Amino acid sequence: MIDLAKVDELARKLTELVPPGLKEARADLEQNFKATLQAGLNRLELVTREEFDVQRAVLLRTREKLEALEKRLAELEARGGSPDTSAH
Incomplete structure (x- = not known):
């Protein structure tokens, strides 16, 4: 606004x-x-500081989840296994 x-x-x-x-x-x-x-x-389609901060927090949480998934995948690959696709 x-x-x-x-x-x-x-x-x-x-x-x-x-x-x-x-x-x-x-x-x-x-x-x-x-x-x-x-x-x-x-x-210019500007956003408020509050809207920016909310999106920044969402992006941070998403990045943290992605890093955790990448780490888990690397661990599974290092063990020679593949990700368990049967557990949905």
């Missing part, structure tokens, strides 16, 4: 950079800046 307060703040800062001769158009420019920033950020 995009933090709209940060977008508003950035649009305000951009508006402050407008030359003094265009101050009358300031409100209009600020709205255009906000709309452009929001559209650009939406196209």
Whole structure:
């Protein structure tokens, strides 16, 4: 989710950079800046930090399971056996 307060703040800062001769158009420019920033950020398909952390944890657990399975397979192969395919 995009933090709209940060977008508003950035649009305000951009508006402050407008030359003094265009101050009358300031409100209009600020709205255009906000709309452009929001559209650009939406196209990036960003995720929240919380969503990122959840996916990171899932990936970590998956990696740990994969490493355990690889170790077990290596042990079985070292003993000259094959994985037990009858135990489903």
